[in-house]
Amino acid sequence: MPLNPERWTSVMLMQAPEPKIKNKKTDEKAYDTNTGELLMSVNVALINIDGKPDVDTFTIPESGIAEGLVPGMQVTLVEPFGRPWENDFGHGISYRATAVMAAQVPAMANGKG
Numbered sequence: 247m248p249l250n251p252e253r254w255t256s257v258m259l260m261q262a263p264e265p266k267i268k269n270k271k272t273d274e275k276a277y278d279t280n281t282g283e284l285l286m287s288v289n290v291a292l293i294n295i296d297g298k299p300d301v302d303t304f305t306i307p308e309s310g311i312a313e314g315l316v317p318g319m320q321v322t323l324v325e326p327f328g329r330p331w332e333n334d335f336g337h338g339i340s341y342r343a344t345a346v347m348a349a350q351v352p353a354m355a356n357g358k359g
Contacts, residue, residue: 259320285306
């Protein structure tokens with residue numbers, strides 16, 4: 247299910263992207279089953295139009311991680327979507343995007359916000 251980025255006033259990177267771990271006991275990394283590409287976990291705070299943040303983790307292929315991302319910066323998620331999941335241990339929504347990059351933040355007029 248596609249997500250609606252228009253509901254977010256901003257998206258902030260919470261920690262540097264890191265390889266997604268498939269098996270925590272063995273530290274086995276996760277790879278895309280179609281392309282074989284390494285998958286990365288990207289933690290972001292989604293600031294909703296009501297001002298309340300949601301912190302979520304998005305899975306993004308390694309090639310979709312822009313250079314120079316640092317925690318605290320505003321970012322843009324490209325083609326974000328959620329997929330419901332369910333297993334013997336519970337249920338939820340897993341989030342994915344095709345890429346993450348630094349957001350184009352408008353310049354402040356005369357240095358004032």
